[in-house]
Amino acid sequence: MTGARVGSALTDEQAAVRDLVEEFAAEEVRPNAAEADETETFPEDVWDGLAELGLTGLTVPEEYGGFGADKTTYAVVNEALAHGSLAVATALSVHCLATSCIAEFGTEAQREAWLPEMAETGRPVGMFCLSEPQAGSNPAQMATTATYDPEADEYVLNGEKQWITNGRRGGVAIVFAKAAGEGDADSDELDDAITQFLVPADTDGFEVGKKEEKLGLRASDTTGITFDDCRVPAENRLTEEGKGLSAAFRTLTEGRIGIAAQAVGVAQAALDEATSYAEEREQFDRPIGDIQTIRHKLAEMSTDVSAARLLVREACRQAEAGEDYRVAASKAKYRASEAAMSVTNEAVQIHGGYGYTTEFDVERLYRDAKITEIYEGTTEIQKTIIARGVFGE
Ligand SMILES: Cc1cc2nc3c(=O)[nH]c(=O)nc-3n(C[C@H](O)[C@H](O)[C@H](O)COP(=O)(O)OP(=O)(O)OC[C@H]3O[C@@H](n4cnc5c(N)ncnc54)[C@H](O)[C@@H]3O)c2cc1C
Numbered sequence: 009m010t011g012a013r014v015g016s017a018l019t020d021e022q023a024a025v026r027d028l029v030e031e032f033a034a035e036e037v038r039p040n041a042a043e044a045d046e047t048e049t050f051p052e053d054v055w056d057g058l059a060e061l062g063l064t065g066l067t068v069p070e071e072y073g074g075f076g077a078d079k080t081t082y083a084v085v086n087e088a089l090a091h092g093s094l095a096v097a098t099a100l101s102v103h104c105l106a107t108s109c110i111a112e113f114g115t116e117a118q119r120e121a122w123l124p125e126m127a128e129t130g131r132p133v134g135m136f137c138l139s140e141p142q143a144g145s146n147p148a149q150m151a152t153t154a155t156y157d158p159e160a161d162e163y164v165l166n167g168e169k170q171w172i173t174n175g176r177r178g179g180v181a182i183v184f185a186k187a188a189g190e191g192d193a194d195s196d197e198l199d200d201a202i203t204q205f206l207v208p209a210d211t212d213g214f215e216v217g218k219k220e221e222k223l224g225l226r227a228s229d230t231t232g233i234t235f236d237d238c239r240v241p242a243e244n245r246l247t248e249e250g251k252g253l254s255a256a257f258r259t260l261t262e263g264r265i266g267i268a269a270q271a272v273g274v275a276q277a278a279l280d281e282a283t284s285y286a287e288e289r290e291q292f293d294r295p296i297g298d299i300q301t302i303r304h305k306l307a308e309m310s311t312d313v314s315a316a317r318l319l320v321r322e323a324c325r326q327a328e329a330g331e332d333y334r335v336a337a338s339k340a341k342y343r344a345s346e347a348a349m350s351v352t353n354e355a356v357q358i359h360g361g362y363g364y365t366t367e368f369d370v371e372r373l374y375r376d377a378k379i380t381e382i383y384e385g386t387t388e389i390q391k392t393i394i395a396r397g398v399f400g401e
Contacts, residue, residue, distance in 0.1 A: 017321075018080065018084065021081075022078075022080055022081050022084060025077075025081050025084060025085060026085070026087075026088055028061065029061070029063070029085050029088035029089060030088045030091065032057065032058075032061060032088075032092075033088050033089055033091055033092030034091075036053075036054055036057050036092075037051075037054055037092030037093045037096055038091070038093065038369075041093040041095070041096075041227070041369070041372065042366065042372060044095065044226075044227035045224075045226045045227050045372050046226075046366070047227075048226045049227060050095065050096075050227055050228065050229050051096065051227065052177075054093075054096055055096075055133075056130065058096075058100060058130060059128065059129050059130035062074075062127075063075065063085060063089075063100060064126065064128075064129070064130030065107070065123075065126070065127025065128060066082060066085060066100070066104050067082060067107055067111065067262075068107050068111060068123050068126065069111055072111070072120070072124050072127060073124040073127045073128050074107070074111075074123065074127040075127070078324075079262075079323075079324040079327040079328050080321065080324040080325075080328065082104075082262075082265065082266060082269075082324075083265055083266065083269035083320050083324050084269070085100075086101060086265075086266045086269035086270045086273065087270065087272050087273040087276070087317070087320075088273060089270075090269070090271075090272075090273030090274050090277075091273040091274075091276055091277045091280075092277075093227065094224075094225055094228075094274050094377075094379070095226070095227035095228035096227070097266075097270045097273065098173055098225060098228050098270065098379075098383075099133075099173060099174055099177075099228055099229070101263060101266040101267065101270065102134065102135065102173040102174055103130070103133055103134040103174065104134075104263075104266065105134065105136040105182070105259055105260075105262075105263050106126070106134025106135060106136055106180065106181070106182050107122075107123060107126050107127065107134055108259055108262060109136070109182045109204060109246060109259055110122050110123055110206065110246070111123060112258075112259070113204060113246045113247050113255050114246055115243075117243070118243075118244075118246070122206070126180075131179060132178065132179020132180045132208070132209070133174050133177050133178045133179050133180075134174065134179075134180055134181075134182070135172050135173065135175065135180070135181040135209075135233075136172075136173070136181070136182050136259075137172055137181045137182060137183045137184065137207075138150075138184045138256055139169060139170050139171045140152060140167065140168060140170055141168060141170045141232075144171075145385075145386060145388075145389050147184065147202070147253065147256065148202065150167070150185070150186065150202065151167055151168075151186075152166065152167025152168065152169065152183070152184070152185040152186065152235060153165070153166050153167060153185055153186050153187075153188060154185035154187040154203060154240075155187075155188045156187065156188060156242070157239075160239070161241065161242045162239045162241055162242060163187065163205065163239070163240050163242060163244075164237055164238070165183065165205065165207070165213070165235035165237075165238040165239075165240065166235055166236065166237060166238070167185060167234075167235050168217075168232060168233070168235070169232060169233045169234075169235075170232045171220065171230055171232075171383070172230065172231055172232065172233050173228060175216055175217075175219070175229055175230060175231025175232070175233060176216055176219065176231055177229050178209055179209050179210075180206065180207070180208050180209060181207045181214075181233065182205070182206060182207075182246065183204070183205045183206075183207045184202055184203070184205075184252050184256055185202070185203060185235075185252075186201045187202075187203035187252075188201065200250050201249055201250050202250065202252040202256075203246075203247060203248070203249045203251065204245070204246035204247045204251075204256070205240055205245055205246060206240075206245075206246055207238065207240050207244065211238055211239070211240060212237075212239065213237045213238030213239065214235060214238050215234040215235075215236055216231050216233055217231050217232030217233060217234055218231065218232060219231050220232075222379075223379075224372070224374075224375030224376040224377070224378055224379055225375075225376055225379050226375075260385060261333070261334050261337050262327075264323075264337040264338065264340070264341040264385060264390075265320060265323050265327065265337050265340060265341075267341055267344075267345070267380055267383065267384045268316070268319070268320045268337070268345070269320050269344070270380060271316065271344035271345045271348035271377070271380040272313060272316050272317045272347070272348075274348045274352065274373055274376055274377050275309070275316065275344070275347045275348045275351040275377070276313050277369070278309070278348075278351045278352040278355035278370055278373045278374075278377075279309045279310060279313055281355055281359075281368070281369055281370050281373070282305075282306060282309065282354065282358040282359070283306060285358060285359055285362075285368075286302050286306065286358055289359075302358060305357070308354070309355070312347040312350060312351055313347060315343065315347070316340070316343050316347040316348075317344075319336070319340040319343050319344065320340045322336055322340070323336035323337045323340040334393060334397075335393060335394055335396070335397035338385070338390040338393040338394050338397075339394055341384070341385065341390050342390040342391060342394065344380070345377075345381040345387060346381070348381075349377050349378065349381060352370065352373045352376075352377040353374060355370040355373065355374070356370050356374050
């Protein structure tokens with residue numbers, strides 16, 4: 009990466025992890041990112057490499073065979089991986105959402121049954137099934153139900169989830185549904201009944217839907233998932249009935265730090281590409297990097313990346329200090345995703361016509377950056393959370 013990296017006050021251990029992942033991303037991830045994007049194929053060999061490095065257990069506590077990463081380490085890993093490929097970083101962060109749910113909300117038996125394998129081998133790959141066709145920013149509007157069958161001591165899931173990352177490659181899903189305990193399916197009561205379930209993908213009635221054709225993040229596997237009388241044992245419930253939505257919001261706040269860090273990684277990659285190009289490309293008998301207009305663009309891009317990284321680090325610091333870091337996480341995601349958009353845009357501009365072609369990575373980075381403003385809470389939702397902080401609400 010070019011230039012001094014502001015916000016790099018890491019411990020020796022955190023810096024060592026960052027260096028390791030940067031090397032892996034540069035050698036194993038980035039070289040194949042364009043092809044994976046073009047063929048819309050997730051690089052499973054890279055996933056196995058992540059497992060070998062222990063990163064598929066990034067947020068799994070050490071007693072279950074995981075890395076037990078602190079928030080700063082989680083962020084630097086996400087940034088370094090996204091520098092190589094946002095699709096790979098996204099797949100890992102969603103797997104981490106799933107392992108975090110099991111670690112934080114699961115019973116001892118659930119943790120022992122799932123976490124060691126998911127950490128050590130990266131299999132089964134985790135999914136996080138919250139969004140639905142009619143319920144995105146407001147997940148409380150979800151229609152998926154889980155009806156308790158007392159005779160079988162099972163829940164019967166019915167409904168449709170949308171935009172599920174790792175949808176085809178995933179082996180286990182954290183599913184949010186409105187639980188109707190004791191078989192009472194009265195819809196008013198269901199409003200407050202969102203509950204989390206752990207559902208293996210090979211359960212009867214778990215149906216993977218069509219793969220989404222996307223603007224960017226094309227190597228990431230995004231599908232719908234339908235539950236058609238999908239029966240799970242009651243012991244697969246992760247929280248008490250009605251406690252699922254607050255659990256989802258807690259998990260998503262943690263996840264936002266990861267998405268913000270990924271946005272920084274994409275922006276840094278675009279800055280690096282644009283800097284190299286500006287050094288090499290000559291017009292008017294000199295490198296375009298000697299032209300003040302281009303130098304100022306790079307100065308602004310570099311400042312945006314540094315500011316975004318500092319907001320990510322501040323959110324990590326608050327989280328590690330045990331503070332309420334919801335506003336800080338939203339500020340980091342809002343500003344870092346905005347930086348990813350503006351920096352990739354300028355990186356394409358600095359490449360001129362070449363930047364508009366698939367020959368150069370900035371074209372893919374530009375398309376990929378957009379998603380960071382949308383998933384795990386849109387920019388508008390981040391601003392709503394930040395405004396609540398402004399008013400002390
Ligand atoms: C590639 C990809 C991967 C994804 N992966 C997953 C996944 O693994 N699991 C999962 O559960 N979901 C996933 N999602 C879903 C994602 O989190 C949602 O798309 C996102 O939360 C927005 O929901 P929506 O698309 O329904 O938009 P909507 O909620 O319909 O929003 C439409 C527009 O209205 C705005 N808006 C809505 N409500 C408000 C409000 N109150 N105030 C101001 N503005 C508002 C939004 O900001 C947006 O601009 C993924 C999405 C994509 C595209």
